[in-house]
Amino acid sequence: MKYKLVILDWDGTVMDTVPKIVNTINRVADQYAIPRESEDDTKSIIGLSLETALETLFPADAHRSTELAQAYKHIYKEVDSTPTKLFDGVEKVLKQLVDQGVKIAVATGKSRQGLNRLMVETGLESYFITTRTADEAESKPSPDMLNQIITELSVAPKDAVMIGDTTIDMEMARQAGIDAIGVTLGVATSEQLEATSAMFIADEFEQLIEGLT
Structure with missing residues (x-):
């Protein structure tokens, strides 16, 4: 392996949560009579910390971003039923990395509570040596x-x-x-990632091994 440490985003990288996030944001907009933004614009703020994301997407309502964020959390957890699942091959790749002595971490725009909940639900917690969320760092x-x-x-x-x-x-x-590696599983297209500093782009999670070796 080229690296001693692999740091993973969560939404749209490890887990197929992007449709649920978009749907939840649309439900928040509907609840507060805010015009919905396009799907592409809504996807573009995924990865930012929640309040920053909502302020960016709905600038006219930035003054109530905390209230919108609370509504988002309630809808995401209790109301919206859009299914989410791990992408194919995630645990296989994580196990392969750990077996080869690579440290794995998470850097996500999710909240600490949200990430911890999904770690337990997916059973992946033991693979990660440390994690950072939007609650503990700048967006x-x-x-x-x-x-x-x-x-x-x-x-x-x-x-x-x-x-x-x-x-x-x-x-x-x-x-x-x-270094950065992009995956086309979530928000960005291959063309968008190619325009960045990404040194490898994977269309499937298991292809990451090729970029890491």
Whole structure:
């Protein structure tokens, strides 16, 4: 393996949650009589911390972003029934990395509570040596999450890689001075990722091994 540390985004990278996120945001807009944005515009804010995402998507309602965020959390957990699942091959790849002595971490725009819940539901918690959420760091694309992780684990930037499905993830990695790998499983298209600093782009999760070796 090229790297000692692999850092993964969660939504749209490890788990197929993008349709549920988009649907939940649309339900929040409907609840507050805010015009829905296009699907592409809504997808474009995935990866940002929740309040930052809502402020970016609905600037005219930025003054009530905290209220919108609370509504989002309720709808996501209790109301919306859009199914979510791990992408094919996720656990197989994680096991292969751990077996080869690679450390694995998560850097996500999810809340701590949200990530912890999904870690338990998916049974993946034991694979990750550390995680950072939007509650503990500046919102992506600030490199804060990545800087915290590599500092905590005493890993040099050249020995770490960020894997994500958004141009926001790629920009965060660039600002942190670490390599980036894009996946086309979630938000960004191959063409969008090719326009970033991504050094490899995978269309399937299991293809990541090729980019990591």
